[in-house]
Amino acid sequence: MSQEKIYTVEVEIAPTHRKEILDFINENYLLPKREIFTNIYIRGDRENYKLTFKAQEPDGTGIIDGEIISTDPLKLIFKAENKVSTEFITVLKEDIFFLVQLFEDNIRHSTLFFAWIEGKEIIPEQAPTARRKFSDRLFSSNLILLYVIFFMINITIFLLLDIVFAIAAVIVFQLIIVLFSDKIYLIRNKWRITAQNPRVHILEYQLPIAEFQEFQKKFGTKTVTQMKQKIYNETLAVGKKPTCQLGEEIMESYGFQCNPQSRIEKVIDVYDMVKRASKAFDLPMPKIVISNTMVPNAAATGPSPSRGMILITTGLLVQLEEEEILSVLGHEMGHLQGRDPLTLFSIISGEFILRFTLFYPLVLINPLIYIILVFAIIFFIAKFFETRADLLSAMKLGQPQVLANALRKIGYTRLQMERVSKLRFPGWLSFDTHPPIYFRVERLEKMKTTPQVKHPLLQSIKDVFSGFRRSFG
Numbered sequence: 001m002s003q004e005k006i007y008t009v010e011v012e013i014a015p016t017h018r019k020e021i022l023d024f025i026n027e028n029y030l031l032p033k034r035e036i037f038t039n040i041y042i043r044g045d046r047e048n049y050k051l052t053f054k055a056q057e058p059d060g061t062g063i064i065d066g067e068i069i070s071t072d073p074l075k076l077i078f079k080a081e082n083k084v085s086t087e088f089i090t091v092l093k094e095d096i097f098f099l100v101q102l103f104e105d106n107i108r109h110s111t112l113f114f115a116w117i118e119g120k121e122i123i124p125e126q127a128p129t130a131r132r133k134f135s136d137r138l139f140s141s142n143l144i145l146l147y148v149i150f151f152m153i154n155i156t157i158f159l160l161l162d163i164v165f166a167i168a169a170v171i172v173f174q175l176i177i178v179l180f181s182d183k184i185y186l187i188r189n190k191w192r193i194t195a196q197n198p199r200v201h202i203l204e205y206q207l208p209i210a211e212f213q214e215f216q217k218k219f220g221t222k223t224v225t226q227m228k229q230k231i232y233n234e235t236l237a238v239g240k241k242p243t244c245q246l247g248e249e250i251m252e253s254y255g256f257q258c259n260p261q262s263r264i265e266k267v268i269d270v271y272d273m274v275k276r277a278s279k280a281f282d283l284p285m286p287k288i289v290i291s292n293t294m295v296p297n298a299a300a301t302g303p304s305p306s307r308g309m310i311l312i313t314t315g316l317l318v319q320l321e322e323e324e325i326l327s328v329l330g331h332e333m334g335h336l337q338g339r340d341p342l343t344l345f346s347i348i349s350g351e352f353i354l355r356f357t358l359f360y361p362l363v364l365i366n367p368l369i370y371i372i373l374v375f376a377i378i379f380f381i382a383k384f385f386e387t388r389a390d391l392l393s394a395m396k397l398g399q400p401q402v403l404a405n406a407l408r409k410i411g412y413t414r415l416q417m418e419r420v421s422k423l424r425f426p427g428w429l430s431f432d433t434h435p436p437i438y439f440r441v442e443r444l445e446k447m448k449t450t451p452q453v454k455h456p457l458l459q460s461i462k463d464v465f466s467g468f469r470r471s472f473g
Helices: 015-033 086-108 130-138 144-149 151-160 163-179 181-188 209-218 221-234 244-253 270-280 314-319 322-337 340-355 360-365 367-397 400-410 412-417 425-429 437-445 456-470
Strands: 002-009 037-044 049-056 063-069 074-081 111-117 191-193 199-206 263-269 287-291 298-301 309-313
Touching: 002 086, 015 037, 015 049, 015 086, 063 086, 074 086, 086 412, 111 191, 111 209, 111 221, 111 314, 163 340, 191 270, 199 244, 199 270, 199 314, 221 244, 244 263, 263 270, 263 314, 270 287, 270 322, 270 367, 298 322, 309 314, 309 322, 314 322, 314 400, 322 340, 322 367, 322 400, 340 367, 360 367, 367 400, 367 425, 367 437, 367 456, 400 412, 400 437, 412 437, 437 456
Parallel strands: 287 309
Antiparallel strands: 002 074, 037 049, 049 063, 063 074, 111 199, 191 287, 199 263, 298 309
């Protein structure tokens, strides 16, 4: 007797790539593993392609008849014999999920992105550079990385001032950073979301690599910005919605032909989603800024919930579905509700005072080892607050599975690496405020219903230590 399991994997691809994604899975996963996969066929038409295969467990015990249908979302159908292990089905599903994310990443590298906010100036899209990622992390909800950067400034202050005045100057300096972190966000990001201008409009043209390279060679950033401006002037500026058809007409006026099958159009009411999240947390409506970069990211900052600031990148809006975006916003609201920037500032300032008083003899023994050890402890403590933010999002919005899926999409490369158990332990000791992503996803997926926790921070601390212990294997 066989059992049928059906799964779905959301995809962000244009119709022209529906067969390509099945070819990608076949060429990069099924064909290289002939000892496991046989009877491989791809059939269908432009609207609906199907990849079929047989998968046999490595020990030869069970067989799965598999189908992957190129609908949106992608549909996985596994007809398995009773003796097929659950672990084999899970691995098969996870492998296909990772391949879909990798395919989408490849497509995004040859995609033209056009994003607008009503009433706002045209800003060119920024590629997901390491510099931009690091810059956004500096002003995230905990600001620890910023404190690390200012460590060198602290040394300079100590060289110039008496120790008592130097300690006071450093603490005041860091407090100013916390108190004005929302203002810093506003300076760095020009796009504001308001009740009057609540939506982000996005057009995507997913081109073949050769065509994308031709476009880049023929048109520079300045010309693309002119295209965006022209589309804006003929739509949002006069109260109309940007359309793919108009975008193609304007691109053709510049001498570039675009296949309608390669386009995707999205309109996201960001203001409404943030409003829903803040209402669920019973918090004042925070200010909202948009960073027009393809790095999928969101962050919260501000000295208090009444002066909260949420940053969202267009990359996050492109990569996630609306409910997934909402769940990520719930995580950021958890930081605002917990006043995490001020809490971590207090911890860091307390250590700083102790460093030059009670702990000073230890510092003198080996300053480098002391600093490394202290930063490792502080970053580990920061993981408590990130874990609590996940829990609060699940509690307030009631969507732990959705947040888990959002994290899987954003961090799929790390998640794939962390499937190897021996690679999990280093993530707990890294200078990263977030726990390993496998831990966050597994923890959320275990929450089958909306969790009810009396003391979220205490529970999160307990969960972090439990996850840390398990990482030893």
